Each structure stands twice: as structure tokens, then as C-alpha cells.
Amino acid sequence: MEVYIYAVVCVILIGSSYEQTQKNAKELQLNPCLGQPNCGSCIGAGPLCGWCYQAGWEEKQSSRCDKIDNLIHYGCDMTFIVSPDNVVDYIQNQPPKDQDEAGPPIQLSPQVMNLVLRPNKPVTFELTFRLAEDYPVDLYYLMDLSQSMKNDKDKLAALGNQISDRMSNITKNFRLGFGSFVDKVTMPWISTVPAKLISPCDGCAAPYGFKNQLPLTVNTSLFAGEVQRAPVSGNLDSPEGGFDAIMQATVCKEQIGWRDQSRKMLLFSTDATFHYAGDGKLGGIVTPNDGQCHLDGTGTYTHSTLLDYPSISQIRSKLSENKMNLIFAVTAEQKAIYEKLSDLIEGSSTGELADDSSNIVDLIQRNYDLITSKLELVASSMENISVSFRSKCQGNITRDTSSCDGMKIGDEVTFEVTVEVKSCPVDHQQRVRNITISPIGLTDQLTLQIDLICECDCEKTANEKRNASECSYHGTLECGMCTCDEKRYGKFCECDGTNLQSEDYDAACKMTNDSLTCSGRGECLCGKCYCSARTRGSQQKFSGTFCECYDYDCPRHNKELCGGRGTCNCGQCICSQGYNGSACECPTSQDSCKASNGELCNGRGRCECGKCKCDLESFYRGPTCEDCPTCTGKCNDNKACVQCRAFESGPLSQEECKAKCPEITMQDNVEETAEAKLCQFKDDDDCQFFFTYEYDANNQVIIKAQNTKVCPTPVNVMWIVIGVIAGIVLIGLALLLVWKVLTTIHDRREFAKFEKERLNARWDTGENPIYKQATSTFKNPTYAGSG
Structure with missing residues (x-):
């Protein structure tokens, strides 16, 4: 029996401990501040969390980390609460301006900011972009000079001055350059027959991978000559080595002549598809492209046969890194595939090239307008840091967006930028880092110098108090909390664990080997359970040797x-x-069950818990089983009193009513309940009235009457007479109408029958029996039959 009781107790404690654990988990979900082990993790739990380092706080509460409002409510002085705020400092904040003698244009403001950020507490600031006038533009024309593009080359040379003139209308600070490409000079792309290596086709120059024909220059008149002098070449397959050319034109900054601050436009013109990473294996080239510049003194790509073609991701990365806009100018049959390629490369666009490139000027103008009219901000990625944007984009509705369309020179747009640190990195060196925000395809950028608040000032070594008296001289006081020396434990390092194994620390605080320490409801210190409060801030604590009891959980x-x-x-x-x-x-007394006759429950029930429980087979109910709900006696007994008190009618006079009848409560509606019996009667006016009666704790009757009676609607005799007369008249008229219709139908049928018989009549010409004709015919029988 004792074993059984012991097992039941263990089951109850385990169930109670599980319930408490679930409750603690729910409380922690609602309040993420609870349970944080130190000040640094506390301030990182959320912007509402604070750390109280007030002395003796453990004796009042179980956690130093809590919501700031709770800490103040529970008695922590504001001067002892650590809850750092974000700090925003503008290091460089020059307003946007056009290019002038004082310096280059500024399109993005601010330029440098210092942010001291607390985890999970976002900071918002404004960023302004203005599309500057005469912003520097570098246009490098990268052309496929295989044999099929010969006509395009001649047309491009003729249109060189037009390109310069058109771009001069856009910006006064314009530079133009030119480069060409064919393919890797090896099989299977180029014939390696010696004669073909000198001239693969009639009038063709020796094949090459990529060549910088004209670096970017303000002397745009040189463009036409360089294009005209550049010879075409040939290859064996349809795809070209355009990716090699794009990579070299992008990364060879000094050789091409790209400026640090300019809108860099790389115009890629071809009538064929492209080779990409992996195709080099067909020619025995297995070394991946290194993304570096390999141009010699003549501007020729030297590693064409040494490195594989670059991948799309490499092209995309280098274009983004160098803030470059790529324009694909391709023929109609190739447009679809280059549009798909453009979708994969940020800041690129695709235009359809005429068969002889005659529309190249309009194509450059259209794509330049397309690029400049769209502003899209991007932030460099950083682990655990998120950046979001909101803007009206020259409208009236603010929405979540990092891009704006329809920009024109001089237009200015403001973004709300929100930066939030999700968590602190473990590596302390990662707590100070820089991220950039910049428009796609532009060198303008905002640099954010971010310093993460991952440690409280009170946690720093200079503010620690070693061998503190608050820690029993066996620990370090840090942010009001003791960090105990080796072999010491307890909130105040008051417990000596020299002769204890780690598994022995909590053994004295467990009811059984399988149960939780202090039943999961307290903390074991020096072999004794210190029970915690049931809820945060409550004075109601668990009790018992193992905190197994809760003295506030009774019915x-x-x-x-x-x-x-x-x-x-x-x-x-x-x-x-x-x-x-x-x-x-x-x-325990039964006095409340005694009826007026002194008998318990009038002999019709039993007294339980101070109330009469009437026999079910009995019709009597009430506090002392004195009332019969199915009998009319009580309703009839109270009928006259209700009439005189509520409606001043009935058989009782006013004097009798005041003397005999109790007070009656009037209300809009009365309903029958378990305690109240509903009564219904008709008075002399044939109106129904309702009331209820019940008994209070002192066995006194309580009557509640409905203040309105339900009377039948009076009959309007005049309208009845008028209705009867009108009904008779209408019925008579209806009968006359029916008779008239029937007689009319009958007469028409008879007339039709007469007409039919008249038309069918025949007058025969019969002979008059007394009429004799004027001539007679005689026959002689003697000669009958002769002849």
C-alpha cells in the first residue's frame, strides 16, 4: 500500500512539473526577456528588455532580465536598469548637387553614417537621391567582328559621330571607346590550319579572342576611324566568345579607361549566341576563368586559350562590383535568348539591332533613358543584418519598395531606410562592420559603419568587482550578479562544492532520482530548495521541502x-x-433547511451543504421544499396582489392591497428560471399579465411583474362592414362578367354554325310532275328490235 501511494505521489509530481514547464515555456514565449543568463544576452533579446543590477534583486525576483515596465513595477530603480538605445551619427552628409567647378556631382545623400545598434531594435533614417545633370557617362562599344557582322561594322563607323552628338545632348561629360571580339583561337572554334590562322576567310584578319581597339576617350571623332580600321575575322561555329570580351572589358579598368565616378555603359553587339563556362573543355581548356585582367600592351586578351569562358554568375558579380550597366544589342533571331540572359544579370537590358546596325543610335538613346529612368537601391549583404526600404516614389502613397521608375534629370526621391540587427555574432571582430547602400549601375553609395551593442558596460573588465563581499568573497560581481570561483556555487557563491561531485549538487533537492530538481519550481542552493513564484512578480510561491506544493491552488x-x-x-x-x-x-449546521413549521425541508427532501435537496418524485420545490411548481395555488394566491400593486385593478381595495400584499418589482420582461416560477392570467379586459415568484435566503417571497400587459387588438366594425359590402359588389360584378363572356362565346359559335350551313346549301333543278313537254315520242312494238 505504501509503495502504491508513493508511486501515485511521484506521478502527480511529474505531471505537475510538466505542467509547470509548459507554463514557463508559454510565459517565455510571451516575454522573451525572461531567463536570459547575462546582461549582453538580455539587451539582445528585444528592445523592451532591460537588466536590473540593483543589489539584492535575487531576493525579490527570480530574473534580473525582464521588460522595463515590469522591472519598474517590481521595484527596480531606474538608475539600476541597463537598456541602451540606438545611436545615429551622420559623418558625411553633403546634399545632392550637379557637377560644377567645386567638384564632381553628388546624387546620394548622406554619404557616411555611424550606427550604434542594439539587436532586434530597428533604426530608421532618410536617404535622398537626385538624378544629377551632366553626370559623367562612359560608353564602351563591344562588337562581334566575325565575318557575319561586316556590314554592321561599316554602318557603325558611319554612325560614330551621330552617337557622340546624341550623347552630348544628354551630358556634356561623355567618353566613348571601342573593342571587338571573335573567339578562342583553337579547335573546335577556329581552324588551326596554318593558312586559316593567318586569314580564316577572304579579306579576313587573323582570329583573336578580344582586343581593346580604342580606350575610352573624350575625342569621339577617333571612334569612326578605329571602327573602320578594325578588320573582321572568322570562326567555325555559331556561338562567339563574347563572355571573354565582357569579362575583360569589365575588369580591365585602367586599360579600358573607366572613371571612378561615372555611369558606365557596356554596349554588347552581336548576331550570334555565346559560349559559357564549361565549353572550354571541348578545346582542352579546363582552368576556370579567374576574373582578372589579361590584356597586353596592344590591348589583346592573352589568356584566351589558357582560361575557360566565364560563367554567368561571374559576369553578374563583376558587373555589379564595378557598377556597370550592360546593354545587349542583338539581332531579332537572338533577342529571346539574350532577354533571358538579361533577367539573370542585374542592371542589364536588351535591344533589337537592325540587320546592318542602322538603328544603333536610337537603341543607345532608348536604353540609356531606360537605365537612367529607373532607380533601384541595393544593400550589400551582411549576416544577421537586414535592410528594408520605403518610399513614395514621387507619388502620395508610401509603400515598401527599393526602386522608382520614371525618373528624369533633376528629379529627387526620398527613401525611408530601416536597418535591424537580428542577433550578435559570436566572433567579437564581427561586431564592428561596414555595409553599403548604392543605386544599381552607379558608384554613388552610402557607407554604414555599424557597431553592434552586444555587451553591457557593466560587463566590461574595468567595471568588474573581484572577490566581492556581495559574492561571499568567492566570486566576481558583474552587473549585480555573482560569477563564482571554482568549487563555489549559489546565487551569492555561498555554497562550498569542494567535496561534491557535479551530480551531487542537486541530489538533496530531488524527491526521487527521476524527479526534477525542486520539482522544477525552484532553485537548489546548498542542498536546499528555494521555491520560486508561480508567475513573474507574484508573491504567491510554491512551498514544501521540494517545492511540491502550491498553497494557492485550492478550490x-x-x-x-x-x-x-x-x-x-x-x-x-x-x-x-x-x-x-x-x-x-x-x-455543518442545518438551520437554513428548516421550514416555518420547524421541519427539515418540510419532510419532502434532505439537507445537503446547508440547502434542501427536494425529492425528485415530489412535486414540491423551493428553499425548504414548500412550493409546488405544477400547482396553481401559489400563482392564484399572488394573482390579486399583482393586480392591485402593479395595475391598480382586481378584487382587492387599496387598503387591503397595502395591508396584505408584499412589494412587487416591476420590469420590462419576466422569464421562468430554476428559482423563479412564471404565472400568467387574464384580467377583466381580457388582457394577459405575467409575473414570477421565488424565495430569498430568508424564505421570503419575491414577486417580479411585467410592467406591460398583452391585450387583444380591438376589432374595427366599420371596416368589416365596408369590406363585406365591397366583397358582395365585386363578386356580383365578377358573376355578371362571367355570364357576359359565356353568352358572347355561345352567340359567336351559333353564328359561325349558321354561316357554315349557308355556304354549304345547294338548290337542285328537279322536274314538275304535272309538266309535259311539247313533243311526244312513240315506238311501234312491231318493229321493236329491228333494224
């Missing part, structure tokens, strides 16, 4: 623990004298 009666008539001991009520029951709700 309640009338919203009071143990009915206010006893004490709660480990979940059970110990009632005061004169009361019993699970919540001490029942008086």
Missing part, C-alpha cells in the same frame, strides 16, 4: 480561496469549525 467558492472559511495546504482546503466541503462551502 474557490464565491471567488474566494476555500470560500474564505479555511486555509489551503498543498492543494487541499483545511476548513474552519462549522464548515466542510472541498472549498469549505458547506455549513
